Amino acid sequence: xxxxxxxxxxxxxxxxxxxxxxxxxxxxxxxxxxxxxxxxxxxxxxxxxxxxxxxxxxxxxxxxxxxxxxxxxxxxxxxxxxxxxxxxxxxxxxxxxxxxxxxxxxxxxxxxxxxxxxxxxxxxxxxxxxxxxxxxxxxxxxxxxxxxxxxxxxxxxxxxxxxxxxxxxxxxxxxxxxxxxxxxxxxxxxxxxxxxxxxxxxxxxxxxxxxxxxxxxxxxxxxxxxxxxxxxxxxxxxxxxxxxxxxxxxxxxxxxxxxxxxxxxxxxxxxxxxxxxxxxxxxxxxxxxxxxxxxxxxxxxxxxxxxxxxxxxxxxxxxxxxxxxxxxxxxxxxxxxxxxxxxxxxxxxxxxxxxxxxxxxxxxxxxxxxxxxxxxxxxxxxxxxxxxxxxxxxxxxxxxxxxxxxxxxxxxxxxxxxxxxxxxxxxxxxxx
Numbered sequence: 001x002x003x004x005x006x007x008x009x010x011x012x013x014x015x016x017x018x019x020x021x022x023x024x025x026x027x028x029x030x031x032x033x034x035x036x037x038x039x040x041x042x043x044x045x046x047x048x049x050x051x052x053x054x055x056x057x058x059x060x061x062x063x064x065x066x067x068x069x070x071x072x073x074x075x076x077x078x079x080x081x082x083x084x085x086x087x088x089x090x091x092x093x094x095x096x097x098x099x100x101x102x103x104x105x106x107x108x109x110x111x112x113x114x115x116x117x118x119x120x121x122x123x124x125x126x127x128x129x130x131x132x133x134x135x136x137x138x139x140x141x142x143x144x145x146x147x148x149x150x151x152x153x154x155x156x157x158x159x160x161x162x163x164x165x166x167x168x169x170x171x172x173x174x175x176x177x178x179x180x181x182x183x184x185x186x187x188x189x190x191x192x193x194x195x196x197x198x199x200x201x202x203x204x205x206x207x208x209x210x211x212x213x214x215x216x217x218x219x220x221x222x223x224x225x226x227x228x229x230x231x232x233x234x235x236x237x238x239x240x241x242x243x244x245x246x247x248x249x250x251x252x253x254x255x256x257x258x259x260x261x262x263x264x265x266x267x268x269x270x271x272x273x274x275x276x277x278x279x280x281x282x283x284x285x286x287x288x289x290x291x292x293x294x295x296x297x298x299x300x301x302x303x304x305x306x307x308x309x310x311x312x313x314x315x316x317x318x319x320x321x322x323x324x325x326x327x328x329x330x331x332x333x334x335x336x337x338x339x340x341x342x343x344x345x346x347x348x349x350x351x352x353x354x355x356x357x358x359x360x361x362x363x364x365x366x367x368x369x370x371x372x373x374x375x376x377x378x379x380x381x382x383x384x385x386x387x388x389x390x391x392x393x394x395x396x397x398x399x400x401x402x403x404x405x406x407x408x409x410x411x412x413x414x415x416x417x418x419x420x421x422x423x424x425x426x427x428x429x430x431x432x
Contacts, residue, residue, distance in 0.1 A: 075287035114186030143339025160199025246328030288342035345398030352415035
């Protein structure tokens with residue numbers, strides 16, 4: 001029997017180009033190591049490599065029954081959150097107050113939220129407990145409307161000035177007209193106030209404003225509790241379908257491509273879990289791109305119409321998503337700027353929008369004295385997380401935008417002069 005030498009004593013020259021004086025053991029070790037290295041993720045350096053996985057994989061999202069919750073729902077239903085390491089669950093909430101409170105307590109880690117709510121929470125305004133909430137993502141533009149009760153058909157169309165005689169008469173009788181919005185510092189409250197004021201109607205002196213959760217708007221108008229409301233879709237379309245109201249104006253007719261809902265986090269959660277937040281944003285991005293392919297909108301409606309989400313017939317949701325606008329008073333139009341979720345740099349958290357909201361808080365006496373426009377915008381927005389997340393997936397966004405905006409009353413909003421803008425209105429309630 002041939003006696004084999006141990007590999008410790010055996011040294012064989014291996015004819016590998018570029019490698020000299022390499023022992024068999026060293027060669028085999030090097031080959032094994034090379035094979036191991038080849039399987040390592042990008043970013044490996046020495047003995048340590050970057051871990052890009054979320055700090056917290058389980059994320060529960062709060063949503064309200066509105067069409068614009070779709071990015072969260074689609075990212076969840078189609079596994080796009082899971083693709084980026086997030087085990088998502090969705091909690092449908094009854095009102096915006098519940099949305100705020102469950103985010104604040106940590107019951108929900110992320111949430112569908114009205115644009116103005118993180119600002120109000122961070123400042124402790126209008127009954128909101130002071131809790132810093134941040135916006136790294138704008139979920140959608142457009143897609144809300146002002147609905148009036150059917151008694152105004154043929155008398156008030158898109159010009160709120162035509163509503164003023166009815167407001168004055170009701171006020172003189174001691175029975176002021178009642179208008180509803182969904183939350184005092186939110187988008188619907190600002191659109192309703194802006195609409196009324198553009199018609200010479202003071203929202204705090206000439207009418208009664210009440211708060212109604214979105215899914216309850218139609219039922220409350222049906223029993224005569226309000227003369228008009230502002231809410232997101234599909235509840236304006238539902239009022240038309242049920243023949244109890246009609247659309248005076250869409251909010252995109254008030255302000256083309258206005259910001260609407262956001263995906264919000266507490267500042268504490270975002271600071272402790274930046275990779276989790278970025279993973280959420282990556283899933284939302286993929287869902288939003290999918291949503292803005294109009295050929296996908298029938299499937300979108302099939303999914304979000306379920307009772308666990310919006311709980312409204314898919315046919316009612318679909319029309320306005322495709323830009324088929326039936327006002328309910330004989331007017332019909334093709335909406336050129338319906339709700340969208342990704343296009344036209346939709347998702348970038350722009351500082352000018354926080355400044356616009358602050359200008360309206362100032363206008364309506366929701367803050368006393370001149371607010372710190374720049375400081376509050378910097379505290380509430382997390383454009384850094386947005387930019388980092390998009391860079392990691394190779395998406396080229398449109399960047400910061402500080403250009404002026406003009407709403408339907410032709411008053412120019414210059415984001416470099418928000419206080420002048422707030423003071424410029426004839427109808428206002430400025431304090432201090």
